[in-house]
Amino acid sequence: MSSVAHNIDVEAVNQELELRTPQEVLTWALETLHPNIAMAWSGAEDVAVVDMMLKINPKARIFTLDTGRLNPETYEAIDRVRNKYGCQIEIMFPDYSAAEVMVREKGMNLFYESVENRKRCCGVRKVEPLKRMLSTLQAWVTGLRRDQAVTRTVLPKVEIDKAFGEILKVNPIADWSHEQVWDYIRSNNVPYNALHDQGYPSIGCAPCTRVVQPGEDIRAGRWWWENPETKECGLHVKQH
Numbered sequence: 001m002s003s004v005a006h007n008i009d010v011e012a013v014n015q016e017l018e019l020r021t022p023q024e025v026l027t028w029a030l031e032t033l034h035p036n037i038a039m040a041w042s043g044a045e046d047v048a049v050v051d052m053m054l055k056i057n058p059k060a061r062i063f064t065l066d067t068g069r070l071n072p073e074t075y076e077a078i079d080r081v082r083n084k085y086g087c088q089i090e091i092m093f094p095d096y097s098a099a100e101v102m103v104r105e106k107g108m109n110l111f112y113e114s115v116e117n118r119k120r121c122c123g124v125r126k127v128e129p130l131k132r133m134l135s136t137l138q139a140w141v142t143g144l145r146r147d148q149a150v151t152r153t154v155l156p157k158v159e160i161d162k163a164f165g166e167i168l169k170v171n172p173i174a175d176w177s178h179e180q181v182w183d184y185i186r187s188n189n190v191p192y193n194a195l196h197d198q199g200y201p202s203i204g205c206a207p208c209t210r211v212v213q214p215g216e217d218i219r220a221g222r223w224w225w226e227n228p229e230t231k232e233c234g235l236h237v238k239q240h
């Protein structure tokens, strides 16, 4: 880990921030680490965090991963955020040669055939571009929440991300509910992905995301053909 982040006592900071608001967590993070910190926006409801960050610091850095398989509504959401806030979204693309080799070997929709294929696709289209971005940062911000998945029930506000070079990972809305996020989006008039109004609570790539039925788990529409325990794409690895 690089110098500023290396000097942070994560356990003490975490205790201090656990009961603080997302804005207080983000203010601490931006004052301590900007411009070496950036938010990984997925193009979905974590746009609430984008809004908070840009209100605290209009130069706060936001990036997103264009996997090449996103819905048109997600691209529209990215442009609406650019236009509303006048900010630059740092778009990361997959390594084209790795994507070409994978698709030639395994086909366009390899992910339906096995968990191994799905993880390979997520590796090429998401994890490698994320690693490339994070290798330039000291910390990243996510919109992860504890109530999103069985894989996320224990999620600190600030942690060391062992999966990505031991940089800091800041999860300012870890303790927020789905309802709190939507109250924030509506009361602050935050532009959001139109797919949310069509029954998609969780949005990822088009071929791997579907509408969920009333009463279903909010992540039930992601990789619906897999068991819940395997449903992470490698971007957010459970810390042990």
Ligand code: SF4
Pocket (backbone or CB within 6 Å): 067, 069, 111, 118, 119, 121, 122, 123, 125, 126, 204, 205, 206, 207, 208, 233
């Ligand atoms: S979510 Fe689906 S299409 Fe997107 S990178 Fe993962 S396997 Fe590939």
